[in-house]
Amino acid sequence: MxxxxxxxxxxxxxxxxxxxxxxxxxxxxxxxxxxxxxxxxxxxxxxxxxxxxxxxxxxxxxxxxxxxxxxxxxxxxxxxxxxxxxxxxxxxxxxxxxxxxxxxxxxxxxxxxxxxxxxxxxxxxGVWGDRFEVLAVFGLLAILAGVTGYLVARSLSAPFRQLAVAAAALGRGRFDLDLPRGGVPEARAIALALASSATQMRERMEREREFGQHASHVLRTPLTSLRFRLEEIIEDPTLSGEARDATIGCLRAVGRLDQVAGELVELGGRGVLLAGAALPLRDLATQVAQRWADVLDLDHRSLSAAVEGDIELRFTPGPVEQVLDLLLEDVLQHDTGAVRLVFEGAASRLQIDVSCVDANGTRRAPARAAEERIQVVLDSLGGRLERPADGSALRLHLPRR
The missing domain is CATH 3.30.450.250 (Beta-Lactamase)
Structure with a gap:
């Protein structure tokens, strides 16, 4: 442009x-x-x-x-x-x-x-004057026009370049879009459309998470009550043998039904948010690690990463990038030492351990992390944050999507 x-x-x-x-x-x-x-x-x-x-x-x-x-x-x-x-x-x-x-x-x-x-x-x-003079004037004016045109074009295209980055981030599943607030009316209109799309996708994901939690409660709570009641009946000494066998069969059926209900609820949270944007865990970890390794290198700090579990499992990169950006920005500003990331993929969730490595090789959790902001984002994504008892890392849990 x-x-x-x-x-x-x-x-x-x-x-x-x-x-x-x-x-x-x-x-x-x-x-x-x-x-x-x-x-x-x-x-x-x-x-x-x-x-x-x-x-x-x-x-x-x-x-x-x-x-x-x-x-x-x-x-x-x-x-x-x-x-x-x-x-x-x-x-x-x-x-x-x-x-x-x-x-x-x-x-x-x-x-x-x-x-x-x-x-x-x-x-x-001779309004044109000498040919050499005319060419010199035209060349100078062309240079001035080019510089002016470049500055104007850069000013006009800046919002659209920012919109392109935001659209790519939304396509990767990120909702914290950096959108232009000024510029030409067309750019503002596109920014409003992207912001609306991000809001709708975030609300949809929250509704699906709430539905899963509600479905788990509605399905499993009565089954649990029924299982307790059946267990009480089985312990009744006056119960006949045939009735006891039938009750045991019912208890087994309730157990299988409870297991199926749990699998259905879990299955609803396994699907990726944007199928076309999902990446294998090894590629996702490599991209995140490489980007932040370059940033930390400017501060004369190193970053290492490891991938464990099912490295071929696919995850939506946006939520992972959003949470790690918040955490690593805080680590960059308020902590010292090298940074270590350990990604572990499972069927329904992604676990990421973030730690800082001191000069003597000791691994520890970041001393100061933006836990409140991260927890807000994790809550909206259906994840959670924890600090293991040994204090060696800060652990992030994210759903697969």
Whole structure:
């Protein structure tokens, strides 16, 4: 976008320069011709007055009398009464361009006529000037137009580049979008649409999580009560053998039903949020680790990562990136030492251990982590945060989606 806008600025500037030059050339040509015509008429009148005075004083109308009025681009023609002609031609006079000739004639008292013709001076139309100078000016203006166009294009395209990053983040399952708040109306409209989509997706995920929790409560609570009741019946000493066997069968069926209900609830949370954006755990861990390794390297700190469990299991990267960004930003600002990430994938969840490594090689949980903010995000995602008793790491639990 920036390249096209910059090229457009240069092209428009050059076209405007050429158009202005052509208009100026046409106007200048008309003005020059008008001045030349007036000058020829004035010269012809002055020449007629001089000739009349010279003839009245006894002079002869010949070449020598008219030669002072001859210029390199003019021609003087004397037409006598006997139809003879005397012609004086300047060195640069071009008789082959009638359209560029400006003529004026005077009639003398004795019937003779003197005609003065000048050829239009093309050099007076040189609005473009020297070719080298024109090219230099055009080049300079093209550079200025390019710089201006680049700055304007950069300003105009910045919101759209930010929107592209936000759209990619939303496609990866992130809802904390960095959207432009100003810029052109079109960019604001797209930003509002992306914000609305992120809100709808987050609300949908929260509803599905709440539904799973509610379904688990509704299904498993009565089954638990029924199992306790059946266990009480089995312990009744007065119960007959056949009734005891039937009760035991019912208890087993309730156990199987409780297991199926748990599997169904768990299965509802296993699906990834955005199937097209899901990545294998090994790729997700590599991307996150590499990005933050580059950031920590600027602070002269290192980051290492390990992947355990099912490394081919696919997870939506957005939620993982969002939580780790919050945590690692805080670690970068308020903690020291190298950083260690351990990813462990399971069928329905992802566990991430984050620890800092001191100079002596001791691993410990980050001393200060943005736990409140992280917990808010984890709650919305259906995850949780914990600190193991040994204090060696800060443990994040995220659902698969």
């Amino acid at each position: 920036r390249e096209r806008l910059t090229t457009a600025f240069i092209a428009i500037t050059l076209l405007l320069l050429v158009g202005a030059g052509l208009i100026r050339s046409h106007a200048s040509d008309s003005a020059v011709r008008a001045h030349e015509a007036a000058d020829v008429a004035a010269t012809a009148e002055a020449m007629g007055a001089v000739i009349s005075d010279a003839v009245a004083a006894g002079g002869v109308l010949d070449r020598e009398l008219l030669r002072p009025f001859l210029t390199p681009r003019s021609r003087i023609v004397i037409k006598r009464e006997d139809s003879t002609r005397v012609v004086l031609t300047g060195a640069d006079f071009d008789p082959g361009a009638p359209a560029d000739q400006l003529a004026s004639a005077v009639i003398l008292g004795d019937g003779e006529e003197v005609e003065l013709t000048n050829v239009h001076d093309q050099t007076l139309e």
